[in-house]
Amino acid sequence: MTTKTPTEPGQERLKQFLLAAAIPITAVLLAALIGAILLILSGADPIAAYSALIKGSFGSERAFGRTLEKATPLILGGLAVAFAFKGGLFNIGGQGQLLFGAIIAGALGFGISGLPFVIHMPLALLGGALAGALYATISGALKAFTGAHEVITTIMLNFIAINITDFLANGVWKDTSGIVARTPAILETAAIPRLGTNMPLGFFIAAFIAFLVWYLLFRTTLGFEIRTVGLNNHAAHYAGITVARITILTMGISGFLAGMGGAIETLGVVGRFQPGFNVGLGFDGITIALLARTNPLAVIPAAILIGAMQGGASQMQFDAKVSFEIIDVIQALILFFVSAEMIVRYILRIRADQGGSVTLSTGWGQG
Amino acid sequence: MNKTNAPIVLEAQGITKRFPGVLANDDVSLTLHKGEILALLGENGAGKSTLMNILYGLYHQTEGEIRINGQRVLFHNPRDAIMNGIGMVHQHFQLVPVMSVVENVILGSEVMRGGGRLDIKRAIQEVSELSRHYGLAVDPTAIIEDLPVGIQQRVEIIKALYRKANILILDEPTAVLTPQEAKELFRIMHDLTAQGISIIFITHKLKEVLEVADRIAVMRRGKMVGAVSPENQTESTLAEMMVGRNVILQVVKSDAHPTDQMLRVENLSVKDDRKVTVVNNVSLEVRAGEVLGVAGVQGNGQRELVEALTGMRPVSGGRFFIAGQDATHFTPRQITELQVAHIPEDREKHGLVMPYPIEDNMILNAYFKPPYANGSLVNRAAIRSHAEALVSDFDVRTPSVVTPASSLSGGNKQKVIVAREFSKPVKLLIAAQPTRGIDVGSIEFIHKQIIQQRDRGVAVLLVSAELDEILSLSDRVVVMFEGRIMGTLSMAEATREKLGLLMAGSLD
Numbered sequence: 001m002t003t004k005t006p007t008e009p010g011q012e013r014l015k016q017f018l019l020a021a022a023i024p025i026t027a028v029l030l031a032a033l034i035g036a037i038l039l040i041l042s043g044a045d046p047i048a049a050y051s052a053l054i055k056g057s058f059g060s061e062r063a064f065g066r067t068l069e070k071a072t073p074l075i076l077g078g079l080a081v082a083f084a085f086k087g088g089l090f091n092i093g094g095q096g097q098l099l100f101g102a103i104i105a106g107a108l109g110f111g112i113s114g115l116p117f118v119i120h121m122p123l124a125l126l127g128g129a130l131a132g133a134l135y136a137t138i139s140g141a142l143k144a145f146t147g148a149h150e151v152i153t154t155i156m157l158n159f160i161a162i163n164i165t166d167f168l169a170n171g172v173w174k175d176t177s178g179i180v181a182r183t184p185a186i187l188e189t190a191a192i193p194r195l196g197t198n199m200p201l202g203f204f205i206a207a208f209i210a211f212l213v214w215y216l217l218f219r220t221t222l223g224f225e226i227r228t229v230g231l232n233n234h235a236a237h238y239a240g241i242t243v244a245r246i247t248i249l250t251m252g253i254s255g256f257l258a259g260m261g262g263a264i265e266t267l268g269v270v271g272r273f274q275p276g277f278n279v280g281l282g283f284d285g286i287t288i289a290l291l292a293r294t295n296p297l298a299v300i301p302a303a304i305l306i307g308a309m310q311g312g313a314s315q316m317q318f319d320a321k322v323s324f325e326i327i328d329v330i331q332a333l334i335l336f337f338v339s340a341e342m343i344v345r346y347i348l349r350i351r352a353d354q355g356g357s358v359t360l361s362t363g364w365g366q367g
Numbered sequence: 368m369n370k371t372n373a374p375i376v377l378e379a380q381g382i383t384k385r386f387p388g389v390l391a392n393d394d395v396s397l398t399l400h401k402g403e404i405l406a407l408l409g410e411n412g413a414g415k416s417t418l419m420n421i422l423y424g425l426y427h428q429t430e431g432e433i434r435i436n437g438q439r440v441l442f443h444n445p446r447d448a449i450m451n452g453i454g455m456v457h458q459h460f461q462l463v464p465v466m467s468v469v470e471n472v473i474l475g476s477e478v479m480r481g482g483g484r485l486d487i488k489r490a491i492q493e494v495s496e497l498s499r500h501y502g503l504a505v506d507p508t509a510i511i512e513d514l515p516v517g518i519q520q521r522v523e524i525i526k527a528l529y530r531k532a533n534i535l536i537l538d539e540p541t542a543v544l545t546p547q548e549a550k551e552l553f554r555i556m557h558d559l560t561a562q563g564i565s566i567i568f569i570t571h572k573l574k575e576v577l578e579v580a581d582r583i584a585v586m587r588r589g590k591m592v593g594a595v596s597p598e599n600q601t602e603s604t605l606a607e608m609m610v611g612r613n614v615i616l617q618v619v620k621s622d623a624h625p626t627d628q629m630l631r632v633e634n635l636s637v638k639d640d641r642k643v644t645v646v647n648n649v650s651l652e653v654r655a656g657e658v659l660g661v662a663g664v665q666g667n668g669q670r671e672l673v674e675a676l677t678g679m680r681p682v683s684g685g686r687f688f689i690a691g692q693d694a695t696h697f698t699p700r701q702i703t704e705l706q707v708a709h710i711p712e713d714r715e716k717h718g719l720v721m722p723y724p725i726e727d728n729m730i731l732n733a734y735f736k737p738p739y740a741n742g743s744l745v746n747r748a749a750i751r752s753h754a755e756a757l758v759s760d761f762d763v764r765t766p767s768v769v770t771p772a773s774s775l776s777g778g779n780k781q782k783v784i785v786a787r788e789f790s791k792p793v794k795l796l797i798a799a800q801p802t803r804g805i806d807v808g809s810i811e812f813i814h815k816q817i818i819q820q821r822d823r824g825v826a827v828l829l830v831s832a833e834l835d836e837i838l839s840l841s842d843r844v845v846v847m848f849e850g851r852i853m854g855t856l857s858m859a860e861a862t863r864e865k866l867g868l869l870m871a872g873s874l875d
Contacts, residue, residue: 013769219747221740228731231720237679238709238717239732240700 024291024298026344027337028305035330039322049320053327056315057308063315065198069269071300071307073098073278075206076261077285078292078299079213080132080254084150085294086217087250088230093139093154094258095282096161100135101128101259103165105266106273107173109186120189125205125263132259133252135161140251144244150251158282166275175272182274192268202268206303209260213296216253226250258282287331290338306331371582373401375437376565377422377453377534382431384417391417392428393589399534399567402560405594406580407569408609410806411777414589415569419536422567423455424448435534454527455536458543460519464512468505469494472526497525502558516664517548524555528564535559536567541575545664546834546867553579571609573602574835587611610807620818623842625654629690629795629826630676636684637668637675644683646672647850653795658817658827660841662834664870668850669830670712673799676828677709678702679717690794703732705795708788710781712799712830718784721773725765726754728772729787753790761786762812778809785813789820796820799830814840834866848872 036046057067077094084091091097105128112120139157142148170181177184192202217223229236229246236243262278270277288306292298309331313324337344377399384392392414399405409415420426422433424442433440435451442448445455462471473490480486494507503521511519520540527535537556541549556566556579570576576583577597585592585608592608607613630653637646645668653659663669674680676687678699686695689705703709711717719728730739730750738749754768763782765775772780781801788796798817802810817840821827831837837844844861846853846869853869 219744221735221743221745224727224734224745228720228723231722232716234716235718235720235731238677238699238711239734240698240703242698 020293020295022348023341023344024293024302024338026348027291028334030337030344030347031330031333034333035326038326038329042322044320044322049316049322049326052316052319052322053309053312055319056312058312059315061198063311065194065200067304067308067311068203069200069307070311071303072200072202072206072268073261073265073281074284074288074303074307075203075210075299076257076264077281078288078303079210079285079296080256080258080261080282081285081289082292082294082296082299083213083217083257084250084254085289086230087226087246087254088233089140089143089150089247089250089254091136091139091154091251091254091258092151092286093136093157093161093255093282094261094285095279096154096158097132097136097255097258098262098265098278098282099161099165101132101262102266102270102278103168103173103183103262103273104128104131104259105190105263106183106186107168109190109267110184110272111173113187113189115189117189120187121192121267124186124190124267125192125260128263128266129256129260132262133256136255136258137248137252140248143251144247162275165273169273169275173273180274183272185272186267190267191271192264200268202264206261206264207300209257210296210300213257217296222249258285261285284331287335287338291334293338371400371403373403375399376401376435378434378437379418379422380432380434382418382421382428382433384414384421384426385429390589392421394431395586395589395591396431397584397591397594399565401565402563403581404556404560404566404568404579406576406583407567407586408571408573408576408583408605409586410571410609411804412806413586413609415586416538417589418586419455419538419567419569422448423453423536449530449532452531452533453536454524454530454532454534456520456523456527456538456540458539460523462511462519462522464510466511467507468509468511468514468522468525469507471511471522472507472529476530494525494529497528501525501528501555501562503555515548516543516666517545517551520544520552521555524559533563534565534567536569538569539571540568541570541572542832543665545870546863547871549575573605576605577602585609606807618814618818618839620840621822623657623821625657625842626824627655628652629655630687630828632676632685632687634685635672635675635682635687637671637680638683639671645850646675648685649847649850649852650685651845651852651855653826653828655794655824655826656821657842658821658829658840660837660844661828661830661847662837662844662866662870663832663847665832667847669832669847670799672847673709673712673797673828673830676702676797677707677711700732706792708791708793708796708825710784710788710796710798710801712803714777714780714784719772719780722771724769725758725763725772725775725783726750726768728783729754729757729768729790731787733787733791757783757786757790761789761816776806778805781805781809781813785816789816793820793825796825796827797830798827800832801829802831802833802836834863837861837866838863846870 039046039049056063058064077098080094081091105124108124108127135157139150139153142153143150169183173183175182175184195201217227225241225246228239228241229243233243261281265278266273284306288299288302291302309327313327316322317324375398379397382392382395395418407415417426421428424445424447440451469491472494478486478490491507498505503525505518505521540552544552560566568580577600580597582594582596584594587609632649632651635646635649636644639645649672651659661669671680675682678697678701682695686693688694689707692705694702694705715721720731730753733739734745739746751768758765758768761782763779763786765779772783802813817827829840838861842858844856846866848870849872
């Protein structure tokens with residue numbers, strides 16, 4: 001037993017924060033390093049490639065605007081996954097919830113006319129978010145009442161969502177003026193505009209939502225209940241928290257966030273629902289949530305990073321003659337290093353009980 | 368009983384083991400003679416387990432060396448230790464419950480016939496011979512889960528002997544036994560040593576040490592305090608060696624003055640997770656100002672009884688009343704709101720959220736109430752000052768209130784739970800194994816707190832597998848065996864022997 005000298009709470013918090021931040025930053029640097037080796041092996045100049053990537057994502061106001069636009073649905077997708085993790089749930093169904101959010105926002109965007117912007121746009125946005133929430137609640141209820149693992153049910157519901165939205169976009173909600181299976185363009189009053197010429201308003205909505213999520217988790221009693229269930233549902237039961245209720249609610253809010261991500265993409269970028277346009281956004285959410293170590297505020301920079309890589313990829317391909325698939329490889333490596341945290345901890349010599357190990361979903365077969 | 372003339376079979380010299388930031392073993396030396404029972408005594412965290420894990424090849428020492436029969440050895444893993452004749456019986460048995468005794472014994476060193484086929488007949492024969500030779504009666508074909516705990520332990524010993532162990536390490540072997548089963552184990556230990564086997568017996572129970580050991584080695588804070596022989600020791604001298612100061616083993620308390628009935632349990636039945644009835648028609652009452660002790664060997668329905676009374680497990684039959692109110696189908700929250708405090712049996716599973724800072728654990732079941740909540744918002748300032756006050760009142764040793772509960776020692780974790788539960792108005796306290804596995808200082812403190820609560824008029828239901836705890840705190844005792852109450856005893860009637868018989872299910 002060693003006796004420790006007392007430390008101030010603030011000091012201790014700062015130390016925990018720095019240790020926690022060191023892991024994802026190192027993961028990104030490691031991924032970039034291995035990406036550079038791959039670039040050299042394929043005969044390209046990594047310095048030229050990376051500087052083109054940075055130029056294409058942050059080099060001009062237009063490039064920066066594009067980065068933020070890419071980051072917007074990623075913030076919400078990342079928040080959805082991070083929020084579920086806080087409640088001990090692994091929501092892999094972000095993709096399905098996002099698709100429902102995107103198509104319902106699109107339907108509300110073209111189907112209702114005569115409303116002013118201040119009502120129409122928020123209505124379409126919240127409508128999409130609620131559609132995602134309802135869809136995710138199915139998995140939450142299945143988990144709470146039957147014990148069905150949410151990883152299985154959300155994956156299966158992803159396929160159902162892909163096919164239902166395809167069916168709608170090719171059927172009742174199809175734009176009959178063309179042959180492409182997609183919904184009609186949304187009305188002007190439903191569109192999320194840009195600020196100035198380049199800055200997407202949607203990004204600021206998403207960033208504000210990230211703050212709200214942080215506030216909900218850390219400053220409300222409901223957030224305390226959600227985090228308690230997420231970290232130890234037995235102790236939550238002991239403490240008088242109704243675990244089933246919190247599980248359903250957590251899943252619902254997670255789906256709300258994913259659905260809003262889809263709605264923002266429809267209302268702010270694509271302008272309509274078109275099958276195939278939103279693929280992958282829900283899954284990028286997992287990378288972002290892990291990179292942010294499930295902290296809602298850290299989701300913003302994590303999403304900007306991934307958004308920048310995706311936004312700058314074409315510039316890199318153009319300038320450095322590098323296939324933009326290398327971006328997918330680097331993104332996969334980031335996911336690899338943040339998941340295989342032990343490797344990074346070993347490199348940084350951070351012990352397992354330091355830097356706040358992140359508890360994700362409760363494992364297989366647990367209650 | 369002096370066996371120090373016998374040859375030395377095992378010698379550890381200057382063993383030091385450093386973990387990052389912790390010195391778990393500091394220049395520890397130990398000798399074991401042939402045919403000797405060496406008790407290794409020390410509090411939790413004193414470094415006993417670390418030392419034994421080094422001897423068993425699970426850890427590697429940072430410094431120091433180990434000799435077996437005078438020969439220097441280096442163990443890379445338990446297999447090396449086994450090859451050198453060391454066998455270990457862990458506190459939690461390493462047995463496959465659905466397999467037979469003989470299958471468990473040979474697991475990993477199976478007897479083969481040609482073509483990779485198991486020669487179970489020969490294995491049964493070998494196991495029977497072993498058990499006859501060492502007086503360890505057991506049916507080789509019995510299935511482990513059908514056997515009582517004491518017999519399962521015998522199987523563990525046979526397992527070690529089957530691997531030709533001549534040095535046995537027994538880690539807290541009596542923790543799961545009734546006093547009678549423990550006596551039987553001591554008989555077996557003496558039989559084994561008579562045949563030349565040497566035993567290291569790890570424990571924190573002072574009575575047993577004096578009863579069974581040939582020599583006693585005491586560890587404190589990673590250091591070996593000394594090795595003594597039991598003849599010139601008493602419980603209090605040993606306790607002092609173990610803790611480093613004078614310890615009051617006896618809880619000082621006055622007579623109880625029971626008043627109103629606070630808990631009444633009527634014919635209560637409860638099922639476990641496998642839907643087996645494990646609390647069977649239990650009735651009891653606890654009055655304000657008294658401690659009712661529930662004694663019994665672990666696993667006789669005490670856990671499920673406590674979980675039912677705290678709303679955590681559904682009741683399958685009967686009723687119970689708290690302060691006159693029928694609470695049979697109440698939720699945990701509703702029961703807490705009747706001013707019931709609950710110290711749960713498993714502090715890490717139920718009592719604490721390990722990654723949470725201490726301050727959040729201090730309000731785990733009061734977070735929704737003012738001043739910790741303003742409506743639906745949490746009040747961080749109130750939570751912090753509450754935690755700071757409790758940490759100082761209950762002497763929780765921690766660098767700060769934002770330290771995660773996971774980094775506290777067992778005793779301090781338990782103090783956090785006790786502080787939380789006693790920091791609100793309490794009418795009924797349900798305490799399950801309140802001092803299991805914690806240091807003597809914390810035990811003293813928590814016992815004092817429980818008696819203080821009683822003296823303030825709280826009704827206390829104390830469930831414990833430690834007979835000493837039951838005897839020193841209770842005003843009345845009931846014994847649970849296989850889900851039933853075997854009888855209620857006054858403290859005058861409750862002798863160790865009588866309780867032991869009831870705990871084993873004997874009614875006469």
